[in-house]
Amino acid sequence: MKTVLLVALSLFGCGDVDVVVPEESRVRDVFNQYIKALQDGDGDAAAKLVDENTVKYYARMKQIALYDSKKEFDSLTLVDKSLVLSLRHLMTAEQLKPMSPRALISHAVKSNWLDRETAGKLAIGDINVYGDSANGVAIMSGEETPLKFVLNKIDGEWRFDLTAMLAWANPSFHRLMKEAEMDEKAFLVSIIEASYETKVDETIWRPMIREKSKQ
Numbered sequence: 460m461k462t463v464l465l466v467a468l469s470l471f472g473c474g475d476v477d478v479v480v481p482e483e484s485r486v487r488d489v490f491n492q493y494i495k496a497l498q499d500g501d502g503d504a505a506a507k508l509v510d511e512n513t514v515k516y517y518a519r520m521k522q523i524a525l526y527d528s529k530k531e532f533d534s535l536t537l538v539d540k541s542l543v544l545s546l547r548h549l550m551t552a553e554q555l556k557p558m559s560p561r562a563l564i565s566h567a568v569k570s571n572w573l574d575r576e577t578a579g580k581l582a583i584g585d586i587n588v589y590g591d592s593a594n595g596v597a598i599m600s601g602e603e604t605p606l607k608f609v610l611n612k613i614d615g616e617w618r619f620d621l622t623a624m625l626a627w628a629n630p631s632f633h634r635l636m637k638e639a640e641m642d643e644k645a646f647l648v649s650i651i652e653a654s655y656e657t658k659v660d661e662t663i664w665r666p667m668i669r670e671k672s673k674q
Contacts, residue, residue, distance in 0.1 A: 483586040486593045486610050489617040490583045497578035502565030509564060510611045510618035517560040520546065525556060525667045537632040538625050541650055544663045545572070548651055552667040583608050593617065
């Protein structure tokens, strides 16, 4: 009935009636845009669709990869360590240092660090909106999981929070490490070598730049 009414109004010159898009639909649309950007390797589009939590996270990982000590590195989660080591393995200090967090995210997407094939298996299910935060059931290969994707509204626009995904990836890393019967160092090396199909060397365990005064 509502559809018929809108059509009728438009026929009589009242087609400028505002249609309110439900927040759940807006959240789903942004999620789908983000996944499409990953699949297309469109780093610039993907970088625009992440929230400030994600930006701050990448800024911190960049800082640790470039400068921070073993003590700082040892305090990280397993997933965080894998990202820091990946940055040290895949980039030079000259490449990484001038990059903004969003530029780094864009570079990661363009370089397929975030695996386009896996991105194509992701979908979002039922969505709940709580003010400026929303979560949706994570669907993998058509199957619902107990995990949630998180998006936050910033200046009226929904943006994807990658840090929520990283939080639930960490237990999976620990489970895989236990099943493989590896120590942490061997596991991290195996993850990086398998992900990027290149051998790593001992330099990944050291900061890319030794003194913070060189910033």
